[in-house]
Amino acid sequence: MDRMEGPPDVVVRRLPLYARSLRYLLQEGVESVSSQELGDRINVTAAQIRKDLSYFGEFGKQGIGYDVRRLLQQIEDILGLTQEWPVALIGIGHLGEAIARYEGFRQQGIRIAGLFDSNPTKIGKAINGMTVQSFDDAERVIREQGIRLAIIAVPARNAQEVADRLVMAGVRAILSYAPTVLQVPEGVWVRYIDPVAILHSMTYYLARDIAGVRHNNPET
Numbered sequence: 001m002d003r004m005e006g007p008p009d010v011v012v013r014r015l016p017l018y019a020r021s022l023r024y025l026l027q028e029g030v031e032s033v034s035s036q037e038l039g040d041r042i043n044v045t046a047a048q049i050r051k052d053l054s055y056f057g058e059f060g061k062q063g064i065g066y067d068v069r070r071l072l073q074q075i076e077d078i079l080g081l082t083q084e085w086p087v088a089l090i091g092i093g094h095l096g097e098a099i100a101r102y103e104g105f106r107q108q109g110i111r112i113a114g115l116f117d118s119n120p121t122k123i124g125k126a127i128n129g130m131t132v133q134s135f136d137d138a139e140r141v142i143r144e145q146g147i148r149l150a151i152i153a154v155p156a157r158n159a160q161e162v163a164d165r166l167v168m169a170g171v172r173a174i175l176s177y178a179p180t181v182l183q184v185p186e187g188v189w190v191r192y193i194d195p196v197a198i199l200h201s202m203t204y205y206l207a208r209d210i211a212g213v214r215h216n217n218p219e220t
């Protein structure tokens, strides 16, 4: 997905992990951290952290370590987290309702700005201070509020049609829980959360363990 000039996508994906570790360090009262200590927390080498950060400029001084607060601020700047991002959530079923109730987004620059569903029995329902709206109104709301981000939590068979309409309305980044690959135009980002595929990528190892084949855990 490296469709633009700039750092590799894999580096961009690591930045939020750095930011989260730095937030935890601040909560623990740690003011300065070496790339080694930061790396140990997220299973990344010190050299990798230095290389990742070098894509974005100069951070910290060799041998002194990073000022935690300052590095966090710089990474949040890079990630666009100095502003709050409104998000449209589509599909207020089992999963969508749980997402709508999740308080963790708001603390980190993400605000669920609209809940949408196509099922008349869901429309009008109040969840966490918001009211579920008809998906037919989503395009207007997305345009009015300048929403660029959306979360899709509809069944796989409906996900493409929903994505198409979101993109038409101006959405440029989609997080999809639907287990299907979405086709989107250039300039639109899609990421997936697919717990079943992730579990299956581990059942591979478990099945072979049971068969007596030893593996190195790629995550450790």
Ligand SMILES: NC(=O)c1ccc[n+]([C@@H]2O[C@H](COP(=O)([O-])OP(=O)(O)OC[C@H]3O[C@@H](n4cnc5c(N)ncnc54)[C@H](O)[C@@H]3O)[C@@H](O)[C@H]2O)c1
Pocket (backbone or CB within 6 Å): 090, 091, 092, 093, 094, 095, 096, 116, 117, 118, 119, 122, 135, 152, 153, 154, 155, 156, 158, 161, 162, 177, 178, 179, 194, 195, 196
């Ligand atoms: N529930 C889970 O634990 C879980 C886990 C991983 C992935 N998923 C995936 O997340 C998605 C949602 O799962 P769920 O369990 O919440 O399903 P669900 O059936 O409970 O909810 C889906 C919701 O989407 C709405 N919907 C359907 N078509 C729509 C459309 N065209 N426009 C707007 N809304 C529409 C439905 O009315 C319903 O409220 C599915 O793709 C599922 O495979 C679910």
